[in-house]
Amino acid sequence: MNETGSTSVKVKKSPNKVKLRKRQDYLRLAIQILFFFTMPSAYTAAFNGIKNSIAAIGAGQILVWSSFLTHLLAICIFTILFGRLFCGWACAFGLMNDLVYRFSAWLQKKTKIRLPGLSSQMIHVLQKGKYLILFGVLGICFTGRTSDITANSPWTAFSLITALHFDLLESCKTGMIVLLLLIPGMAFQERFFCQFLCPMGAVFSMLPQLPFFQIKREKERCPAKCGACEKVCPVKLQIEQDNPLQGECIRCGKCKYICPRNNIR
Amino acid sequence: MRQLTIRIVNLILIIGAIFYYQNTVKIRAEEVELYESMVQKAQDLQEEYDRQIAAADKKVAEEEYLKKIQYGNGTFEGAGTGFGGDIVLQIIVDEYQIKEVTILSASGEDKAYYEQAAAVLPNEILQAQGIEKVDTVAGATFSSKGILSAAEQALVLAKQARPTDEDLLILWEENAEKKEEGGEA
Numbered sequence: 001m002n003e004t005g006s007t008s009v010k011v012k013k014s015p016n017k018v019k020l021r022k023r024q025d026y027l028r029l030a031i032q033i034l035f036f037f038t039m040p041s042a043y044t045a046a047f048n049g050i051k052n053s054i055a056a057i058g059a060g061q062i063l064v065w066s067s068f069l070t071h072l073l074a075i076c077i078f079t080i081l082f083g084r085l086f087c088g089w090a091c092a093f094g095l096m097n098d099l100v101y102r103f104s105a106w107l108q109k110k111t112k113i114r115l116p117g118l119s120s121q122m123i124h125v126l127q128k129g130k131y132l133i134l135f136g137v138l139g140i141c142f143t144g145r146t147s148d149i150t151a152n153s154p155w156t157a158f159s160l161i162t163a164l165h166f167d168l169l170e171s172c173k174t175g176m177i178v179l180l181l182l183i184p185g186m187a188f189q190e191r192f193f194c195q196f197l198c199p200m201g202a203v204f205s206m207l208p209q210l211p212f213f214q215i216k217r218e219k220e221r222c223p224a225k226c227g228a229c230e231k232v233c234p235v236k237l238q239i240e241q242d243n244p245l246q247g248e249c250i251r252c253g254k255c256k257y258i259c260p261r262n263n264i265r
Numbered sequence: 266m267r268q269l270t271i272r273i274v275n276l277i278l279i280i281g282a283i284f285y286y287q288n289t290v291k292i293r294a295e296e297v298e299l300y301e302s303m304v305q306k307a308q309d310l311q312e313e314y315d316r317q318i319a320a321a322d323k324k325v326a327e328e329e330y331l332k333k334i335q336y337g338n339g340t341f342e343g344a345g346t347g348f349g350g351d352i353v354l355q356i357i358v359d360e361y362q363i364k365e366v367t368i369l370s371a372s373g374e375d376k377a378y379y380e381q382a383a384a385v386l387p388n389e390i391l392q393a394q395g396i397e398k399v400d401t402v403a404g405a406t407f408s409s410k411g412i413l414s415a416a417e418q419a420l421v422l423a424k425q426a427r428p429t430d431e432d433l434l435i436l437w438e439e440n441a442e443k444k445e446e447g448g449e450a
Contacts, residue, residue, distance in 0.1 A: 062290050063283070208272035242268045 021257040028089055028252065032098065035090040040162055043091050044155045046072040047200045051141045051149065058142035079204045082213045087194060087201060088250035093158060097191045104187035115188050120236040123189075126196045127235065127248060134199035154179035190234040195248060205247030215239055215249060215256075218263045229255035229264060239264065327434055334361040334433060335395065337426030342369070343418025347411025349373030354415035356390075358423050361433075366390045366416065374408050382408040390416050 035042075049068030056063050075086050087094055108114055118126070137149055150156060157175035160168050169176055185192040194201050217229070217239040230238055233255055235248040256264045336358045344351045350373020357365040366387035371379055382405040389399045396416050401409035428436070 057286060060290060060293075062294060063287050206272065206275070208269050208276055211269065242266065244268060246268060 017257065021254075024253055024257055029098070031089050032091075032095040036092045036095050036162075039090065040092040041159055042071055042075065042086075043093060043200050044159060046075050047155075048150075050138070050200075050203065051146050054138045054141045055144060055146045058144060076204070076207060079207050079209070081210055083209045083215075083249060083251050084201070084204050084247070085213075085251045087204060088252045091194075092162065093155065093198075094191065094194050094250070096158065097186050097193055100183055100186035101190045101192075118189060120230065123195070123236045124245065127245070129196045130198050130202040130205075133197050134202040137199050151175070152178070154182060191250065194250065195235045207247070209246065214246070215251070216241075216265050217255075217259075221261050221263050223260065226260065228258045228260065232258045327437075330437060331430050331433060335427065336361060336363065336420065336423035337428055339423070339426050341419040341422040341426070343415040343420070343422065345411045345414030345416070345418065347371060347374050348378065348407040349375070352408075352411040352415045354387075354412060354419055356416065356419040356423060358426075361427075363391055363394050363423075368412065368415075371408075371411070374411070378405040379408045381405040382412055386412045386416075395420065 045068050049066060049070075049072035052066065052068060053063055078086055104115070140146070140149055151172065152174035154175050157169065157172045157179045160166070160172060182193055182197075185196075189196075219240065230236055233249075234252060235245075235250065237243070237245060237249050237255075239255060338358050338361060341356050341358070342353060343356070344353050346352075350371075352371040352374065353369040355365070355367045355369050356363055357367075368383055368387065371383070382402045385402055386399065386409060390396055390413075393399050396413050399413060401413065
């Protein structure tokens with residue numbers, strides 16, 4: 001910026017920007033697929049660490065370190081440093097959400113049928129749902145019934161399917177049904193599970209995020225009544241300082257590439 | 266900044282609570298271990314005590330048993346001089362007790378005196394399980410002495426046939442085991 005404060009950055013012409021956006025989009029998809037093949041159960045391992053520790057506390061036992069907790073610690077440290085980059089770029093279940101929504105969006109475009117969307121307000125309310133899920137699940141684990149959760153979890157069904165263990169799906173019928181019920185949700189709302197229901201996401205969203213890799217916006221330079229970043233954002237985040245909802249951001253990067261003034265870093 | 270501070274403080278509090286919990290549980294586990302080791306020790310001492318009492322009781326019982334046994338099982342004969350000639354006596358010991366005292370021959374005796382002694386003495390020897398407290402029959406002294414000296418000889422042999430204390434105790438235990446098995450069956 002020059003001394004007068006007016007922007008000296010040219011607003012990029014649409015076609016170039018669109019290309020950039022698409023490139024970044026595919027880059028993120030590629031990295032998600034890479035992590036899907038190399039670390040497909042990181043999120044479930046981390047959550048197992050939490051479940052087992054809560055169960056141990058409920059039983060008054062000494063806490064023991066496990067490889068689950070190593071996963072948890074690694075991802076949490078990563079999240080504290082870089083924000084919920086894991087959610088946006090490395091979570092296998094997040095990838096599933098994204099793929100279902102991409103397919104639904106493509107289908108909507110092709111058939112010209114637009115599914116109704118939820119208002120930003122509604123979305124912000126529903127986002128609290130994952131904390132209820134977290135609380136409920138940990139409550140059940142505390143009373144010693146962890147296996148009830150794990151046996152019926154859609155994550156278990158998802159892991160079995162992606163590991164091609166279709167024969168074992170018999171033992172996870174409830175999980176399978178829950179998973180199937182989630183799919184329409186994923187088609188209607190981007191990152192449906194992640195923002196409304198994911199207990200691990202609930203944990204990550206409550207962690208402190210160091211300011212170095214936060215997404216920031218120079219609000220003064222925003223055109224009046226733009227709101228493009230909020231509209232394109234899967235979690236409808238208003239990018240500002242000290243937003244209590246800043247834990248929702250999954251670092252997908254869409255806001256950066258839609259801003260007409262390049263305000264977002 | 267405020268969000269960051271709140272979250273960091275929360276995180277520190279949660280981690281602190283976890284460490285506090287861990288510490289508390291560890292201390293409690295140690296106390297439980299200490300208590301259990303002491304209970305175990307008391308049980309061990311009790312067992313040792315019971316064992317020693319049982320051993321002492323057993324020793325007393327054994328000594329009593331052995332005291333009662335003077336003779337070994339078998340048939341023993343002895344001869345003694347009566348009024349005229351030898352008197353041959355047979356003593357049968359079974360279950361370490363004198364079961365029968367029989368005069369086999371008393372050829373040289375005067376029948377009258379002899380019958381007086383023979384009617385009484387074998388029975389008395391049986392009852393007394395020996396000859397120490399058995400007196401001669403009044404008026405049939407020589408016959409009595411013959412019978413008693415024959416009994417003495419037989420009993421010397423019977424005493425020689427007594428098994429050693431060790432063997433007696435072994436047999437006693439075997440018998441007790443058989444009885445137990447018999448009882449259980």
